[in-house]
Amino acid sequence: MKKIKSFLFLLLLFMAVIQGFAQPVEQNVKVIVAPDHTDWQYKTGEKVKFNVSVLQYGNPLKNVKVKYELGPERMAPEMRDSMQLAAGLYTINAGTMKTPGFYRCIVTAEVNGKKYRGLATVGFDANQIKPAAASSPADFIQFWDGAKADLAKIPMDARMTLLPERSTEKVNVYHVNLQNFRLGSRLYGILCVPKKEGKYPALLRVPGAGVRPYNGDVATAEKGVITMEIGIHGVPVTMEPGIYANLAAGALSGYQASNLEDRERYYYKRVYMGCVRANDFLTSLPQFDGSNLGVTGGSQGGALSIVTAALDPRVKFLGAYYPALSDLTGFMLGRAGGWPHLFNKDNVNTGSTPDKVKTTGYYDVVNFAKLVKVPGMYSWGFNDETCPPTSMHAAYNVITAPKSLFLALETGHWMYPEQRENMDSWLQKQLKVN
Structure with a gap:
C-alpha cells in the first residue's frame, strides 16, 4: 500500500509539472x-x-x-x-x-x-521597450537592504528529514524546512545532496505560480550538484496532492494580490526573503564548494530568479524562463503588464489605488533587473499570453550584466525541448559539471 501511495504521489506530481511546462495538446x-x-x-x-x-x-x-x-x-x-x-x-x-x-x-x-x-x-x-515606470522608488535599495538585515536576525533553525524512498544510489534527498523572514514563519523545500564525499556547486530552483508538492532535482544532483527546490507558501511540500488543491481554492486563492496596499505586508515579501533564506541554508552546507551558486526557474520562478540574483551577491548566475511580475504597471499606460495582471481592468482582485501602485514599485522585476550583475540565460516566446512579451522585454532591456536570450518565437507559456536543453547546457557550464 505504501508503494502504491508513493507511485500515485509521483504520478500526480509529474502531471502537475507537465501541465505547467508542456506544449499544448496536439489537435487534428x-x-x-x-x-x-x-x-x-x-x-x-x-x-x-x-x-x-x-x-x-x-x-x-x-x-x-x-x-x-x-x-x-x-x-x-x-x-x-x-x-x-x-x-x-x-x-x-x-x-x-x-x-x-x-x-x-x-x-x-x-x-x-x-x-x-x-x-x-x-x-x-x-x-x-522601456519600463512603464520611469524610475525605481527612491528608497528601493534601502528597503530591501533593511529587509535582508531583518532576515539576518532571524535564526535559520534548519530541520532536515531524510526521504529514503526518494534517495538514490548517488544522492540523498531531504525534506527541509527553515525559519523564514519572521519568527515562526517557515520555508519548505526538497534538498538533494551527492552522497560522495566532496565539495559541490549549488543550484536553487524557484517555483512557478500555484500551490503544489515538489519532488526535487535529483537528476542534476547526480551530476555533482547540490540542488534545492523550494515552495513559497510556508507549508510542507510533501503532503497529499488534495491538500494543495484545497489551499489553492481556499486560503491561498489570489495570493498574488494579498496585502498589495502595504509594501511591508505584501505577500511577496516573504517569498523574496525566502529565496535569500534558501541561499543562507545552501551556502551553510559543509558540502558546498563556497563559490558556485546559481538560481533558475520559470514564470513566477523566472521572476524569482532575477530577484534573487539582484538581492543576493552570493548568486553567480541565473537562468530564467518567461519571467512574471515584470512591468506590472504597463496596463496603466495602455499596454500589456506582466502576470498577474494586477492593474488590468478585468482583474477583479485588484484596482489601481495609489497605495497598490506604490507597493508594486518595490516588487516589480524590472527594478530588480536593473541591479543584476551576474551572467544570465533567458528564454521565452512571443505568443505567451500569460507573461506578455512586452513586459518581459521591458525587464530584459534594462539588464546591463552579461545576458543571452533564446527566443522560441511561436511558444506561449510553455517551452520546446530545445529551450530546456539549451538552458540545462548553459547552467551545467556555469556549474562546471558535465
Whole structure:
C-alpha cells in the first residue's frame, strides 16, 4: 500500500509539472498564423502581413470560415473580421505600431462544429521597450537592504528529514524546512545532496505560480550538484496532492494580490526573503564548494530568479524562463503588464489605488533587473499570453550584466525541448559539471 501511495504521489506530481511546462495538446486541425518576417520582428511604422492557413493532416482545408482579430497584445482588438479560406490560405494585411511593443493576430476556425485557434505575435523594435515606470522608488535599495538585515536576525533553525524512498544510489534527498523572514514563519523545500564525499556547486530552483508538492532535482544532483527546490507558501511540500488543491481554492486563492496596499505586508515579501533564506541554508552546507551558486526557474520562478540574483551577491548566475511580475504597471499606460495582471481592468482582485501602485514599485522585476550583475540565460516566446512579451522585454532591456536570450518565437507559456536543453547546457557550464 505504501508503494502504491508513493507511485500515485509521483504520478500526480509529474502531471502537475507537465501541465505547467508542456506544449499544448496536439489537435487534428491546426490553425497556422505566421508573419511575413521570419524573425517575427519589425521596425515601428512598418506594416506586417499575417499568412493564415488551416491544416488537417498537413494539407490546407478549403472553404473554411475563420474569424480574426488584430491589435496590441492583451489589449482590445483594433480590428475584427471574418473570411472564407477558399483555397485554404489567406494573407491578412494588418497594421503597425508607432511605438515599441508587440502586435498580435488571433485566428479562430470552425471545422465540423469544433473551434480551433491559432495566433502569432510580432515585435516592433522590441529591444527599445522601456519600463512603464520611469524610475525605481527612491528608497528601493534601502528597503530591501533593511529587509535582508531583518532576515539576518532571524535564526535559520534548519530541520532536515531524510526521504529514503526518494534517495538514490548517488544522492540523498531531504525534506527541509527553515525559519523564514519572521519568527515562526517557515520555508519548505526538497534538498538533494551527492552522497560522495566532496565539495559541490549549488543550484536553487524557484517555483512557478500555484500551490503544489515538489519532488526535487535529483537528476542534476547526480551530476555533482547540490540542488534545492523550494515552495513559497510556508507549508510542507510533501503532503497529499488534495491538500494543495484545497489551499489553492481556499486560503491561498489570489495570493498574488494579498496585502498589495502595504509594501511591508505584501505577500511577496516573504517569498523574496525566502529565496535569500534558501541561499543562507545552501551556502551553510559543509558540502558546498563556497563559490558556485546559481538560481533558475520559470514564470513566477523566472521572476524569482532575477530577484534573487539582484538581492543576493552570493548568486553567480541565473537562468530564467518567461519571467512574471515584470512591468506590472504597463496596463496603466495602455499596454500589456506582466502576470498577474494586477492593474488590468478585468482583474477583479485588484484596482489601481495609489497605495497598490506604490507597493508594486518595490516588487516589480524590472527594478530588480536593473541591479543584476551576474551572467544570465533567458528564454521565452512571443505568443505567451500569460507573461506578455512586452513586459518581459521591458525587464530584459534594462539588464546591463552579461545576458543571452533564446527566443522560441511561436511558444506561449510553455517551452520546446530545445529551450530546456539549451538552458540545462548553459547552467551545467556555469556549474562546471558535465
